[in-house]
Amino acid sequence: DQQVKQNSPSLSVQEGRISILNCDYTNSMFDYFLWYKKYPAEGPTFLISISSIKDKNEDGRFTVFLNKSAKHLSLHIVPSQPGDSAVYFCAASYPNTGNQFYFGTGTSLTVIP
Amino acid sequence: GAGVSQTPSNKVTEKGKYVELRCDPISGHTALYWYRQSLGQGPEFLIYFQGTGAADDSGLPNDRFFAVRPEGSVSTLKIQRTERGDSAVYLCASSLIAGQTDTQYFGPGTRLTVL
Numbered sequence: 001d002q003q004v005k006q007n008s009p010s011l012s013v014q015e016g017r018i019s020i021l022n023c024d025y026t027n028s029m030f031d032y033f034l035w036y037k038k039y040p041a042e043g044p045t046f047l048i049s050i051s052s053i054k055d056k057n058e059d060g061r062f063t064v065f066l067n068k069s070a071k072h073l074s075l076h077i078v079p080s081q082p083g084d085s086a087v088y089f090c091a092a093s094y095p096n097t098g099n100q101f102y103f104g105t106g107t108s109l110t111v112i113p
Numbered sequence: 114g115a116g117v118s119q120t121p122s123n124k125v126t127e128k129g130k131y132v133e134l135r136c137d138p139i140s141g142h143t144a145l146y147w148y149r150q151s152l153g154q155g156p157e158f159l160i161y162f163q164g165t166g167a168a169d170d171s172g173l174p175n176d177r178f179f180a181v182r183p184e185g186s187v188s189t190l191k192i193q194r195t196e197r198g199d200s201a202v203y204l205c206a207s208s209l210i211a212g213q214t215d216t217q218y219f220g221p222g223t224r225l226t227v228l
Contacts, residue, residue: 004155043219
């Protein structure tokens with residue numbers, strides 16, 4: 001039972017344009033959300049996070065938006081750069097669960113120079 | 114500083130064999146996690162340690178899987194009587210403390226192939 005879903009397995013964007021990666025979740029108890037980025041043959045690396053008390057968090061070119069009523073979050077990358085090409089995983093957690101993260105299946109982003 | 118390291122990077126074994134996968138967390142990190150990533154999927158939680166004890170092993174698929182962290186640092190994931198369905202990338206992560214908002218830092222993973 002996939003509680004965190006990324007319905008787009010891949011996305012291609014031109015360099016300099018905006019990349020928007022989407023994530024949906026089903027468990028209303030989730031209150032902390034993260035995005036991880038993964039290059040081939042490497043482990044996922046933390047990118048940005050957001051608590052459910054916020055609806056937006058920004059860090060440089062990366063912004064995460066959270067819509068709790070829709071159980072949806074998105075990651076915006078602007079401007080996109082070729083080095084952003086990677087697989088992006090959305091993850092979520094809720095209190096008192098041993099801090100395990102529930103991951104989506106990932107979206108492979110290709111930024112075309 | 115050194116990140117999370119995992120050995121071996123690749124392991125090929127035959128069905129029915131026993132394997133051990135090792136994780137060296139970031140120095141000083143008290144929490145350690147094991148995840149498994151199958152092809153086309155995201156990482157799935159297996160077990161988490163706070164110090165030496167397994168605080169949550171609810172993700173272990175069955176009793177063929179076992180993990181230890183005897184001195185609160187290095188951890189070993191042990192798989193007995195391996196099956197082809199165990200083939201996956203096994204990821205280890207560590208965090209400074211076991212708080213919900215503490216960033217988990219992942220190692221590069223061990224790719225296990227069971228023939």
